[in-house]
Amino acid sequence: MHTLLPFLLAMIAAIVLLNMWANKLKIAYPVLLVIAGLLVSFISGLPRVRINPDLIFFIFLPPLLFEASWTISFKEMKKWWRIIGSFAFLVVFFTALSVAVVATHFIPGFTIALGFLLGGIISPPDAVSTGAITKFVKIPKSTSAILEGESLLNDASSLIIFQFALVAVATGQFIWQQAALSFLWMVIGGAGSGLLLAWIFVEAHKRLPLDAQSAIALTLIEPYFMYWVAEQFHCSGVLAVVSGGLFMSTRRLIFLNSASRIQSFSVWESFVFILNGIVFLIIGLELPEIVEGLHAKGIPLRTAIGSGVLVTGVLIAARVISSYVALLATFIFRPGVLPRARSNRRRWLMPLLLGWTGMRGVVSLAAALAIPITLDNGIAFPQRNLILFVTFVVILLTLLVQGLTLPYLIKRLRLFDGFIEEEPEELTRRNMKQGLKQHVYQFLKNKYESELNGYAGMEKFLKQWEERAKATDDSWMTEKTKVIFVELLETQRQYLTELNKDPKIDEDIIRQQLYQIDLEEERLKII
Known part of the structure; x- marks a missing residue:
């Protein structure tokens, strides 16, 4: 031994x-x-x-x-x-x-x-x-x-x-x-x-x-x-x-x-x-x-x-x-x-x-x-x-x-240079992110429209998702916004799950985005 x-x-x-x-x-x-x-x-x-x-x-x-x-x-x-x-x-x-x-x-x-x-x-x-x-x-x-x-x-x-x-x-x-x-x-x-x-x-x-x-x-x-x-x-x-x-x-x-x-x-x-x-x-x-x-x-x-x-x-x-x-x-x-x-x-x-x-x-x-x-x-x-x-x-x-x-x-021999992919990966990724962003925005507007008006924290919260910018100050992340944030992450997963049913979408791209969502949820736990 x-x-x-x-x-x-x-x-x-x-x-x-x-x-x-x-x-x-x-x-x-x-x-x-x-x-x-x-x-x-x-x-x-x-x-x-x-x-x-x-x-x-x-x-x-x-x-x-x-x-x-x-x-x-x-x-x-x-x-x-x-x-x-x-x-x-x-x-x-x-x-x-x-x-x-x-x-x-x-x-x-x-x-x-x-x-x-x-x-x-x-x-x-x-x-x-x-x-x-x-x-x-x-x-x-x-x-x-x-x-x-x-x-x-x-x-x-x-x-x-x-x-x-x-x-x-x-x-x-x-x-x-x-x-x-x-x-x-x-x-x-x-x-x-x-x-x-x-x-x-x-x-x-x-x-x-x-x-x-x-x-x-x-x-x-x-x-x-x-x-x-x-x-x-x-x-x-x-x-x-x-x-x-x-x-x-x-x-x-x-x-x-x-x-x-x-x-x-x-x-x-x-x-x-x-x-x-x-x-x-x-x-x-x-x-x-x-x-x-x-x-x-x-x-x-x-x-x-x-x-x-x-x-x-x-x-x-x-x-x-x-x-x-x-x-x-x-x-x-x-x-x-x-x-x-x-x-x-x-x-x-x-x-x-x-x-x-x-x-x-x-x-x-x-x-x-x-x-x-x-x-x-x-x-x-x-x-x-x-x-x-x-x-x-x-x-x-x-x-x-x-x-x-x-x-x-x-x-x-360039065996496969002539093959046509159903949709270029970069275009698929861009369309997916655009659809995901629009889905999040509509979810917020439909469910929390009354709270968005006149509430600076919620407006900043929405802006963060629209612009995909990293905030330098997390003081706006209250318990209320954190609950909503987690809810948004879950609705994004549901959106991606439905999107994955499209046979033209590469599942690897979906999984990569789901992994990013998991990372975002874990980041919330240390804020």
């Missing part, structure tokens, strides 16, 4: 420093973290990082999925649900099938069950890697919404494949009827249990006298509870966390006060950043032990590397092909939902970006490490070390090849 704790603290410090360096170099921090972990793993004397396979999912996945479901725009998910659904389920299944077929024919010792197991592990792209890479370039809102929505759901579909493949490897048989029923139960039971628990948590937050610290502490344990309960009933813990997180996210204004929303944003952002950083470092740190396992099984390193490169090529090809098939199907059956572009050439370049954003990461590593060391009968799990090594190669190559070239493709 005395040697492990300093090592863990050093890992966190390294994550922070490497993230700073990545921002300076304008590259995705997961790339540097994987390389750093790989280099550090060759330093002798350092403790080996070993995680219990039974705990890997439970430690990392619930908070990562829960935080992602809070930051995503549910409105955008509904808008692009067809293509998101196709990428999250159909493309994942197609990718897993492609990997299974190729692995069975070209990797010695692989059965179709092991091929599907490998396919389920490496089929879901990593949301963290994609987000870290695309933040340095400008891509259309529609594309970013598709990538975010896909990343939230593809983990569930890939892990369902992974679990079925594990059963097939362990038992040596696969019964389609039982698999279909189990699949339905995992989906329906997982989503249902997540929604039920989320409703209970929302009611608990509303009824219990929680301060900001207590409310945030509860949000930290809620995703773990959702995941654990769903798994106890043999349904999808991933879907439970995703569905529950989306349910709670859309009701954050109801059960969390302004202080809780402000503080939880920073707490969760830091918590998830550390978790992601640790996982990407572990990817590099695990390599020497994986290589030792290959040598122990008599598998040449060159053969393992060749298998990893082959599978990586299959993944990239399957995703690019699927992207163009999805666009073609949309063009034929739903042309009205296609993103607008100044030329057909620009529109047909979009699938290239979607196909090239298939970087693998956290979920793939977690799934690979979750493979049991032995089967129920005590026999070593077949090809476990080779699966781990291939997964590592896939993660490394997709991060380095796709991750480092994606910004270049977007910038140099």
Whole structure:
């Protein structure tokens, strides 16, 4: 313990420093973290990082999925649900099938069950890697919404494949009827249990006298509870966390006060950043032990590397092909939902970006490490070390090849310069603020017209909102005006909530304004 704790603290410090360096170099921090972990793993004397396979999912996945479901725009998910659904389920299944077929024919010792197991592990792209890479370039809102929505759901579909493949490897048989029923139960039971628990948590937050610290502490344990309960009933813990997180996210204004929303944003952002950083470092740190396992099984390193490169090529090809098939199907059956572009050439370049954003990461590593060391009968799990090594190669190559070239493709080839946003962000922000200002003014005139006339404090109060000026003297803020001020903030939230129903309005802009309103309400408490 005395040697492990300093090592863990050093890992966190390294994550922070490497993230700073990545921002300076304008590259995705997961790339540097994987390389750093790989280099550090060759330093002798350092403790080996070993995680219990039974705990890997439970430690990392619930908070990562829960935080992602809070930051995503549910409105955008509904808008692009067809293509998101196709990428999250159909493309994942197609990718897993492609990997299974190729692995069975070209990797010695692989059965179709092991091929599907490998396919389920490496089929879901990593949301963290994609987000870290695309933040340095400008891509259309529609594309970013598709990538975010896909990343939230593809983990569930890939892990369902992974679990079925594990059963097939362990038992040596696969019964389609039982698999279909189990699949339905995992989906329906997982989503249902997540929604039920989320409703209970929302009611608990509303009824219990929680301060900001207590409310945030509860949000930290809620995703773990959702995941654990769903798994106890043999349904999808991933879907439970995703569905529950989306349910709670859309009701954050109801059960969390302004202080809780402000503080939880920073707490969760830091918590998830550390978790992601640790996982990407572990990817590099695990390599020497994986290589030792290959040598122990008599598998040449060159053969393992060749298998990893082959599978990586299959993944990239399957995703690019699927992207163009999805666009073609949309063009034929739903042309009205296609993103607008100044030329057909620009529109047909979009699938290239979607196909090239298939970087693998956290979920793939977690799934690979979750493979049991032995089967129920005590026999070593077949090809476990080779699966781990291939997964590592896939993660490394997709991060380095796709991750480092994606910004270049977007910038140099100007893939998306021709795409037309439905409304420029600055114009949307200006119109929203103007509408918000007019809404506040009308609210004051309608409800407090008699008090506005002849009362200097109230006139100054109204002027402050009209001019958006910061007052240097807060003596005018009496208890009466403070009550009205809080009421104004609440009516602004209601206005923004209604405004968010407009499909043309970017929800991120709405959330930024809501955050400003929360800050304003907290400022009132210290006046």
